[in-house]
Amino acid sequence: MSREAEFPNLTVIKHPLVQHKLTWLREAQTNTDSFRNLLREVAQMLAYEATRDLPTELQTIQTPITEMQSPIISGKKLCLVSILRAGNGMLDGILSLLPLARVGHIGLYRDHETLEPVEYYFKVPSDIAERQVIMVDPMLATGNSAVAAIDRVKATGCPSIKLLCLLAAPEGVANMLKHHPDVPIVTASLDSHLNEHGYIVPGLGDAGDRIFGTV
Ligand code: URA
Numbered sequence: 001m002s003r004e005a006e007f008p009n010l011t012v013i014k015h016p017l018v019q020h021k022l023t024w025l026r027e028a029q030t031n032t033d034s035f036r037n038l039l040r041e042v043a044q045m046l047a048y049e050a051t052r053d054l055p056t057e058l059q060t061i062q063t064p065i066t067e068m069q070s071p072i073i074s075g076k077k078l079c080l081v082s083i084l085r086a087g088n089g090m091l092d093g094i095l096s097l098l099p100l101a102r103v104g105h106i107g108l109y110r111d112h113e114t115l116e117p118v119e120y121y122f123k124v125p126s127d128i129a130e131r132q133v134i135m136v137d138p139m140l141a142t143g144n145s146a147v148a149a150i151d152r153v154k155a156t157g158c159p160s161i162k163l164l165c166l167l168a169a170p171e172g173v174a175n176m177l178k179h180h181p182d183v184p185i186v187t188a189s190l191d192s193h194l195n196e197h198g199y200i201v202p203g204l205g206d207a208g209d210r211i212f213g214t215v
Contacts, residue, residue, distance in 0.1 A: 004190050007173045011049065011186045018045050022188045025166065026204045032213040039138065039166065039211065040093035042188055046164045047094040050134060050186045051078075076132040076160065079104055079125055083137035083149050089211035090136040090164065104128060106149045117148040129157035138166040138207040140185065141200055143175030150180050166207070167191050169200045 004012055021038045024030050030038070057074035060067060078101040082088050091103060104124030108117040125131065133153055140146055146163055153161060161183050163176065168187040171194050176185060191200045199205070209215045 003170060007170075007177060007185075007190075009177050009181060009183065009185050010168065010173050010190065011184065012190055013046060013049050013186065013188055015045065018042055018188050022166070026202065028205070030210075032210065035210045036089060039089045039207075042093070042166060043090035043136070043164065044093035044097050046090075046166070046186050046188065047097050047134065050162050050164055050184075051098070054132075076130065077102070079128050079131040079133050081106060081124060081133055081135045081149070081153060083108065083135065083145055084121065086138045086207040086211060087136045089207065090138060090166075094134070094136065094164075101134075102128075102131065104133075104153075106152060108145045108148055110144070117145050119148070119152065122152060124153070124156065128153070129159075131158070133158050133161045135161060135163045136165075137163070138211075139200060139203070140165040140168040140172035140176070140187065141194055141198055142169075143172030146172065147175055147179045150176075150183055154180075162186065167200050167203060169194050 004010060021042050025038050054073050055075040056071035058069040059072045061070050078098055080091060080094055080101050081104040082091055084105055084107040102125040107121030108119055111118050137146055150161055163183055163185045165187050167189050169191055191203055193201050195201050
């Protein structure tokens with residue numbers, strides 16, 4: 001059985017455009033400007049896939065030729081929630097596809113002693129419980145931040161959440177499956193494993209550093 005087949009919560013987007021751009025995101029020589037642009041483009045394509053099941057309803061419109069019933073998106077409104085800071089690198093691309101979505105931010109750091117995520121920032125729309133949430137974080141490594149962020153969003157009463165990440169490690173996907181089996185994950189790649197420093201292998205390095213040029 002392939003690794004991906006072990007994870008019913010995971011969708012890996014194999015589209016050639018996504019995979020081509022991912023290759024250049026992984027390449028260490030890719031500069032900050034190109035990295036940001038590529039991430040924005042791939043995030044948009046991941047969002048395209050993650051919104052595949054949005055409900056639609058028919059609207060009566062008038063084309064230049066005739067009246068017709070044509071589909072428009074209906075149902076719950078959307079809220080993107082970025083896990084700081086690297087999640088912000090995915091927002092612009094997704095917002096260009098979903099311009100009416102609201103945006104929340106969650107900041108978490110890892111306590112050096114307990115190794116548990118500690119929240120330092122939380123700002124989401126007041127009506128988040130009525131919205132469909134798309135959480136964004138480019139790197140699903142241990143999954144501890146994503147699990148904690150989703151715990152926090154679920155505590156607001158939000159019943160419908162998806163997680164978009166550029167790369168996922170099996171350890172992070174398993175952690176999500178254990179704690180939030182109801183949250184589908186959409187990614188461009190299920191990578192091999194985490195190294196002893198918690199980096200995804202083969203990965204692309206520190207996504208935040210590569211987006212913001214802080215290496
Ligand atoms: N966060 C990153 O930015 N990169 C990794 O490889 C793992 C976590």
